[in-house]
Amino acid sequence: MSETIVKPKIDEEILRQLQSETIEEKQVILHCCYKSEFFLEEKIRIWSSTYLIDRNSDHISKLIHFENISLFPTWTDVPHGKEYWFTLVFAGLPKDCKVFDFIELIPQNNGFFEEGIVRNGSDVYKIKLDM
Incomplete structure (x- = not known):
């Protein structure tokens, strides 16, 4: 004997209310490249205040992960x-954000700083950094 599964009907007003209360969590990923320019080996680090x-x-x-x-x-x-690549993961930006700055x-x-990053649809970026 097979059972029939009935799709539940949800009131349109409740669906609209739930949709407006849903907050989308989207992370922003920066793939960062730093090139050593000095004659000796350089050292870099990231601060949690980035x-x-x-x-x-x-x-x-x-900043939520590195x-x-x-x-x-x-x-x-x-x-x-040498070029040295590292990755930083940040909490999501607002949906209406078009341009943002990256600041340490x-x-x-000599904190890292990149201004005027134009937002894209994937929220994944490659940036070259200078000290």
């Missing part, structure tokens, strides 16, 4: 003349 800042609102996305780079106070060695707010000189 953010994406929406240019058109007061929204700030926090790969292939050390977190302050530990250093990562970058061989002379630190109590010393």
Whole structure:
């Protein structure tokens, strides 16, 4: 004996209400390239006070994960003349964000900074960084 499965009917008003209350969590991924320019091996690191800042609102996305780079106070060695790639993952930006800045707010000189990153549909970016 086979059972018939009946698809439940959900009121249109409830569906609209649920849709408006759903918050989409989308992460932003930055693949960052740093090239050592000095004669000796350089050292880099990332601080937890690194953010994406929406240019058109007061929204700030926090750093939530990092790969292939050390977190302050530990250093990562970058061989002379080589490109070194690392990945940073941030909390999602607002849907209406079109342009954002990447900033490492630190109590010393030479924090990473890239301004005017134009938003794309995938929220995955490759950026070249200078110190």
